[in-house]
Amino acid sequence: MRIRTTSTQRTYRYVRLAIIGATVFLAIGVALEVAGGAALPSVSAAYYGPAGPVFVGALSAIALALLGLSGRSLEQGLLDIAAVLALAVAYVPTTIAAGVCEPVLRCVPPEVRATVANNGVAVASVVLLGAISGAILARVQKTASRGVAATIGVIVSLTLGAVVWASTAPEGFFAMAHEVAAVSFFVLIAAVAALAAWRPQSSGRRGAGLRHAYGVVAGGIIVTLVLLVVGIVTGVERTGFPVVFVGESIALALFGVFWVVQTVEFWNDADPGLRE
Numbered sequence: 001m002r003i004r005t006t007s008t009q010r011t012y013r014y015v016r017l018a019i020i021g022a023t024v025f026l027a028i029g030v031a032l033e034v035a036g037g038a039a040l041p042s043v044s045a046a047y048y049g050p051a052g053p054v055f056v057g058a059l060s061a062i063a064l065a066l067l068g069l070s071g072r073s074l075e076q077g078l079l080d081i082a083a084v085l086a087l088a089v090a091y092v093p094t095t096i097a098a099g100v101c102e103p104v105l106r107c108v109p110p111e112v113r114a115t116v117a118n119n120g121v122a123v124a125s126v127v128l129l130g131a132i133s134g135a136i137l138a139r140v141q142k143t144a145s146r147g148v149a150a151t152i153g154v155i156v157s158l159t160l161g162a163v164v165w166a167s168t169a170p171e172g173f174f175a176m177a178h179e180v181a182a183v184s185f186f187v188l189i190a191a192v193a194a195l196a197a198w199r200p201q202s203s204g205r206r207g208a209g210l211r212h213a214y215g216v217v218a219g220g221i222i223v224t225l226v227l228l229v230v231g232i233v234t235g236v237e238r239t240g241f242p243v244v245f246v247g248e249s250i251a252l253a254l255f256g257v258f259w260v261v262q263t264v265e266f267w268n269d270a271d272p273g274l275r276e
Helices: 007-035 044-048 052-068 074-091 110-140 146-168 170-198 205-233 243-266
Strands: none
Touching (some): 007 052, 007 243, 044 052, 170 205
């Protein structure tokens, strides 16, 4: 017997599958660069190499897909904020050790900064226009709530804060913005996974399995970030172990696992975007 589905249901399936696909796309691009002999200090450093377009494109696709999963739950609000952070990770690159960085050890190379400024202004403009449009649509569609207002407020505040930071302290912005956005992104994903593990699940083995999987993702991301910070502070990387690359790779893998679990859980939901 053919199982009938709604257009909304199929759309949300494809959006979640697109996030998984974009994550795999990024992983393959970075893996190919490493296999080609590149000694990447971090996944984010792929921005400067052959996998650069894949890095930016995959994160842009993930950001758009996260925003496409409309809803009014706390989890969705956090994912909307994470989408904006993903854009920051994509278009504001990490620092690299380059000969042009003296007297500092790491920097965003001067020849890249014009590109970052151009893309940053474009991203900030689109995010602010999107926030305004989202507020108008929420009012027209009668879906406005304090949660929606809070999410839009956080997104606008983060965007304007980034603009002010980049304008008043560009060196500090280039030195830290990528790392701040990346860590914040994964913390939000861990928070969403923790909320998913905490909320009631269907009874039986399947529900227990979902709760366990979400808990593993949430705990795994937090432990990975803590160990990453410890590794950097204690100078593990100076021993030759690529602590940042390994940490980012594990966090990225856990992000992919999270969306596999989400896809399985909500595969048959009639209207998964309107869950309160």
